[in-house]
Amino acid sequence: MYKVIGSRASRGLRVLWMLEELGQPYEHVPAKPRSEEALAANPSGKIPALEVDGETITDSVAIMTYLADRHGALTYGAGTLERARQDALTLMILDEVEALIWMAARHSFVLPEERRMPEVKKSLKWEYEQVLPRLEAALTGPFLTGEMMTIPDMLLAHCLSWAERAGFAEAPAKLADLRARMEARDAFQRVLAMP
Numbered sequence: 001m002y003k004v005i006g007s008r009a010s011r012g013l014r015v016l017w018m019l020e021e022l023g024q025p026y027e028h029v030p031a032k033p034r035s036e037e038a039l040a041a042n043p044s045g046k047i048p049a050l051e052v053d054g055e056t057i058t059d060s061v062a063i064m065t066y067l068a069d070r071h072g073a074l075t076y077g078a079g080t081l082e083r084a085r086q087d088a089l090t091l092m093i094l095d096e097v098e099a100l101i102w103m104a105a106r107h108s109f110v111l112p113e114e115r116r117m118p119e120v121k122k123s124l125k126w127e128y129e130q131v132l133p134r135l136e137a138a139l140t141g142p143f144l145t146g147e148m149m150t151i152p153d154m155l156l157a158h159c160l161s162w163a164e165r166a167g168f169a170e171a172p173a174k175l176a177d178l179r180a181r182m183e184a185r186d187a188f189q190r191v192l193a194m195p
Contacts, residue, residue: 001025001026001027002019002024002025002026002027002050002051002052003026003027003028003029003050003051003052004016004019004026004027004028004029004048004049004050005029005031005037005038005041005042005047005048005049005050005051006029006030006031006038006047006048006049007030007031007032007047008030008191008192008194010032010033010047010048011047011048011060011158012030012047012048012060013158013191014048014060014061014063014064014154014155014158015048015050015060015063015064015067016028016191016194017154017158017187017188017191018063018064018067018068018074018151018154019067020186020187020188020190020191021073021074021154021185021187022067022068022071022073022074024067024071028194030194030195031047032047033045033046033047041056041058042056042058044058046058048060048063049063050063050066050067061090061094061151061155064151064154064155065090065151068150068151074149074150074151074154075150075151076145076148076150082145082146085145086144086145086150086151086152089138089144089145089152090151090152090155092131092134092135093135093152093155093156093159094155096127096131097128097131097135097156097159097163098155098159098162100124100125100127100128100168101124101128101159101162101163101166101168103120103124104120104121104124104125104166104168105166107120107121108121108166125167125168125169128163128168128169129169132169132171132172132175133172135156135175136172136174136175139174139175139178142181143178144156144178149182153178153182154182156175156178156179157178157179157182157183157188160175160176160179161179161183
């Protein structure tokens with residue numbers, strides 16, 4: 001049995017969604033960052049964390065990759081060219097999409113007020129707009145890696161939603177369609193229905 005520590009109103013949504021897609025049973029502890037439960041699982045207090053077989057895995061994408069590899073689903077096999085492309089897209093989304101949104105959040109409400117630099121958000125939003133056409137060009141099939149849904153599809157859908165809530169540019173049509181299809185999935189809807 002897996003144990004997910006982290007609220008669904010965070011990157012924890014990705015892990016919960018992955019487990020729902022895989023049809024795996026799990027216990028959910030909807031802990032907030034730096035809560036007692038989060039600190040017990042991860043000394044930084046960051047969420048999510050996954051407890052499995054007496055070990056704790058941190059970082060949402062590391063957890064997703066572990067689960068996909070362990071269950072042989074939502075991923076291409078290690079050592080294949082398809083996996084290399086999948087990993088390249090995952091890293092591109094982390095580096096060029098999520099990092100920008102997270103930095104904007106840090107300068108909006110995460111950092112102590114005296115450390116925030118709200119003026120940086122204009123530059124972050126501009127950078128975000130530059131990457132959207134490249135991501136749209138990567139979408140040559142129904143999913144980012146072609147015919148099969150993989151980790152970067154879930155990751156991008158989550159980031160596009162987060163970007164919209166943060167006031168970033170609207171996603172172009174093909175990416176908006178991918179997000180809509182991903183969010184319409186039964187597994188995603190089950191996570192949204194959680195308390």
